[in-house]
Amino acid sequence: MTHCLDCGSERTSDxxxxxxxxxAAAELVVRRRLVRRTAIFLVGIIVFVAASQVFPPLELDSILIFAGLVFFLSLALGYWIDFRARKHQEIEVMKRIYFGMIPVPWIFAGLIFLNGKLDTSRPVRVPATVVGKFATGGLPRSRRLVVTSWRYGRRVERIAVDQNDFDRFQPHDDIIIQMQKGEFSIPWVYGVFRE
Ligand SMILES: [Zn+2]
Structure with a gap:
């Protein structure tokens, strides 16, 4: 039993x-659809990265690693579907999984954005000491202040900051970190200040 590459119906003849x-026609149509949806997926990733810079979660690096893994595996699946479609092999199940992943970066982006945007919780201010900092180029560009942690069982926190804060704070500086609880309980960093 085979399925039509495009609509997924059971197919008994060509x-x-x-x-x-x-x-042959279904191959062309489904591959065009793959390209279109992959574009929507990629734009979603850009929006997700942008949202995570506007309202950076405290656990930003873990979230980026997790999201990066999910997005990478999805794109690999998309590539594999294209490869199989060209050989007219069965793609129905993979196609459903992949097309189901298309909105995921948009959902992540919406969660992180609304988590900060709708947040009306009282700011929490905690003292910390800068112990290091690092910046990485590429996409996304990231600048982090490594500070002493105020949470139990953790030694340091990596706080996402903008270029201005990255330049003005140096190791050994005592700073105040203002955090918000987050509308969806994803703590995020409002800003860093001098003590
Ligand atoms: Zn069909």
Whole structure:
């Protein structure tokens, strides 16, 4: 039993009875759809990265690593579907999983953005000491202040900051970190200040 590459109906002859496409035509249509949806997926990733810079979660680096892994595996699946479609092999299940992943970066982006945007919790201010800092180029560009942690069982926190704060704070500086609880309980960093 095979499925039409495009509409997924069971197919007994070269031409799909449901959508009327031949195997060759269905290949073209489904690959075009793959490209379109992958573009939506990639734009979602850019929006996600932007949202995570506007309202940076305290656990930003862990979130970026997790999201990066999910996005990378999804793109690999998309690539594999394209590869199989070209050989007219069965893609129905993979296609459903991949197309199901398309909104995920948008959902992540919306969560992080609204988590900060809708947040009306009282700011929490904690003292910390800068112990180091680092910046990485590429996408996303990231600048972090490494500070002593105020949380139990943790030695340091990596706080996302903008270029201005990155330049003005040096190791050994005592600073205040203002945090918010987050509307969806994802703590995020409002800003860093001099004591
Ligand atoms: Zn079909």
């Amino acid at each position: 031409q799909c009875l449901a959508c009327g496409l031949t195997t």
